[in-house]
Amino acid sequence: MPLTFAADTDDALPLHVIEEGGRDAWLEDAPDRVKAWVSASAFTGGIGQALLVPGETGAPEAALAGYGTAAQRARLRFPLAAALPGLGTQTYRIASGLPADAVERETLGWLFSGYGFSRYRDQTPKGPSLVAPEGIDAERLEVLGAAETLIRDLVNTPASDMGPEALERAAREQADLFGASIEVTTGAALLEKNFPMIHAVGRAAAQEPRLIDMSWGSEGPRLTLVGKGVCFDTGGLNLKPGSSMGLMKKDMGGSANVLGLAHAIMALGLKLRLRVLIPAVENSVSADSFRPQDILTSRKGLTVEINNTDAEGRLVLADALALADEAKPDLILSMATLTGAARVAVGPDLAPFYATEDRIAEAITAASGPAADPVWRMPYHEPYEAMIEPGIADLDNAPSGGFAGSITAALFLRRFVTETPAYAHFDIFSWQQTSVPGRSKGGFGQGPRAILGALPDLLGL
Known part of the structure; x- marks a missing residue:
């Protein structure tokens, strides 16, 4: 399976990247139902955490990905990729929270997460897709x-x-x-x-x-x-x-x-x-x-x-x-x-x-x-x-x-x-x-x- 970005469609869900301890600040401008949902969860912004946020119909309308602390991120080459197993198989668009100087590295890690050695048995990961963020050289990353x-x-x-x-x-x-x-x-x-x-x-x-x-x-x-x-x-x-x-x-x-x-x-x-x-x-x-x-x-x-x-x-x-x-x-x-x-x-x-x-x-x-x-x-x-x-x-x-x-x-x-x-x-x-x-x-x-x-x-x- 090629390690490529997803097409930019209206179906792509916004993904908010939240550092450890940054959840409450992000919730300040969120609708009450989102505040209630996230507050009732165990999501804190820790490395590897992910949370789907349901819309009024019950289908996911957004998602949160934990980004941990600077000290935690220093221990991983691609910290954002740790959250991918919890994001299902939807297509996402980075909406907020990812530092500009980390966008290229983290999107590269997202692409690499799609690799599976499938010559003898299909091992392609069934994970989420990503729309190429604005401002990066998507062709080069592919x-x-x-x-x-x-x-x-x-x-x-x-x-x-x-x-x-x-x-x-x-x-x-x-x-x-x-x-x-x-x-x-x-x-x-x-x-x-x-x-x-x-x-x-x-x-x-x-x-x-x-x-x-x-x-x-x-x-x-x-x-x-x-x-x-x-x-x-x-x-x-x-x-x-x-x-x-x-x-x-x-x-x-x-x-x-x-x-x-x-x-x-x-x-x-x-x-x-x-x-x-x-x-x-x-x-x-x-x-x-x-x-x-x-x-x-x-x-x-x-x-x-x-x-x-x-x-x-x-x-x-x-x-x-x-x-x-x-x-x-x-x-x-x-x-x-x-x-x-x-x-x-x-x-x-x-x-x-x-x-x-x-x-x-x-x-x-x-x-x-x-x-x-x-x-x-x-x-x-x-x-x-x-x-x-x-x-x-x-x-x-x-x-x-x-x-x-x-x-x-x-x-x-x-x-x-x-x-x-x-x-x-x-x-x-x-x-x-x-x-x-x-x-x-x-x-x-x-x-x-x-x-x-x-x-x-x-x-x-």
Whole structure:
């Protein structure tokens, strides 16, 4: 079901958004029958509260939605969405009470609440619809809804139906939708075209590894997005325990978020030249698996000692980043569900990122608040460079000791971007562990809206 606004009709009910403690003030100008009804209810304006107000015929003529206190709202990304389950299936128009600086964020949360992953069973929420409030860019918010749906659907789909072949199809669908060009290098051709680490990681799987290369736009600054497309990660010969393998269908979350961001860029018609690179593989176990202590030579010529086959994401990203860097675009952004260390550092809700320039970090951070897409800058801590240098090869894919795992992974990737000064890397989770207002349990977008909001500053759009 598309995440879109309802048509503006006379049947839309007025919705009044009321903060905790603001009920009595709102009732001062209400008709006596409304005062009696609301006063007799338990409605106080608390977060998640909703109340339908009947008209003279008994049918609802309006509704109230609790908005809580500022402290309560700070704990939720989309506070208004908490009231939606109590509003039935009617269509509403925001009539009063929603602060102007919160309208766009809260209406986006309302749209996101309409998502349900229904590929295998209809899970579309049967909730209320919203008429687009005046003054917002409704078309842009619907584009963000479509991008979010794409991301969630890709991440939620199990590896049985979302292997490298299906990920390629998803990219081709986006290319077809917007008239982008696409080239895919598959299997042995990866070796012929010098993508040896993508091939090494994916060669053990039934579906051949591949590099997806999509381009769109003919004018403006050049932006290259690189997304990790490990469609399932067993850990390779360093096999994960079952408890760690349970969510590995989402190990292609970087590619999903990159495709969602690309969808938004193309749908909005931004004046830039976009390139999307996705190394799509499965990290499987067979007689052809790459091994601990192997030394791989990357596209860039750097040699990499394999000390853990479960640190495969940085290997496939390295070859793709080297290709991106060769073209010297104005900005490279990589996204990956890369390290558990990032989750330990900032938890599942924040998107940690690294940036080679302060202006990149400042623009992304500034855009993250209005986009309801929280981020946190992490440091490229230079003294840790020695931790990724094993001695026998140029680089170590899994430094021993366990410290600073997200930072050392980011430092590893930075070694493959030497010709492009402007580079940022996101080490995301892209998974909601339990349902909360605006975000159902499962995959979700993490970082794309903050990046999208920052692009005008970063690229002079």
